[in-house]
Amino acid sequence: MSFQLTGFDLDQFVRETLAEDLGEGLPGGGRDVTSESVIPADARFSGVMDTRDAIHVAGLPVAEAFFRALDPNMTINILVDEGAKVPAGTDLMRLEGNARAMLTAERAALNTVQHLSGIATMVAEYVAAMDNPDCTLLDTRKTIPGLRHLEKYAVRMGGGANHRMGLWDAAMIKDNHVLVAGSVGEAVRRAVEAGVKDIICEVDRIDQIEPALEAGATRLLLDNMEPDTLREAVALVAGRVPTEASGGINLETIQAKAATGVDFVSVGRLTQSAPAADVGLDFTPL
16 A cells, blocks of 8 residues: 655554554553453454445545554455545445454544545535536635645545645735735735745735735635626736635535636635545454
8 A cells, every 4th residue: 555645644643543542641541442351352353344425535545554553464455446436335445354453443444534535525516516627626724633634635536626735835815914014015015025936815805906916916816706706806817817716605606606717716614514424334253
């Protein structure tokens, strides 16, 4: 298995997640008391992970890493590709190995697949509702702390794309920055003078567009604008920089906003509130 995301340490994530579940470092912690007391140390299970929902799949290699961390010799077969659209009832993974290891890793593995597949599935729904190959669906920084790399990976598995990864890879000038700087133009000018390459400037009024562009913004985030206003803004920008619609976007509004000519539509709920997919794992003693 090879699963690599830039900036994400899979082994560390697995160690820390299992340590949390096992209570390592806590009085009486560091073990799975249920499995140790009920399941013989040499017992073996076979298992099948399947989905009870129609989903876009994400997270199976991470689930595999949880099982292998506790039983390196476990036989694991991943049955579907990451990003695949599968119907309810599809088997996703088959396992065979130490029963205690499977039971101890089960919840962490399922939590990951359920959460990431839930994100990928919601993203795919938004892409379908947008129905516009000329407009790209983006996520935001509204991610669960510690899970950003995985959640943004799941967005890609659902057919979306990633906004900036964090505070470091692009400037995002918002209303509070403008409040301190005094104006949109001054805020952008300061970022330009600081040598920032990518400068996204949020504007919520048409009259902020020219000052932002003249000062050197490289992208405009058109915030909470209705479709008619978005069209006016896109016409005024006239292709000088990419444009992004954000705010008030859901499955009912995304098609109309994407149709205004913007290059991107960003939706925070993709990572902030996607429901977990119904994925389960059934074991059989060997």
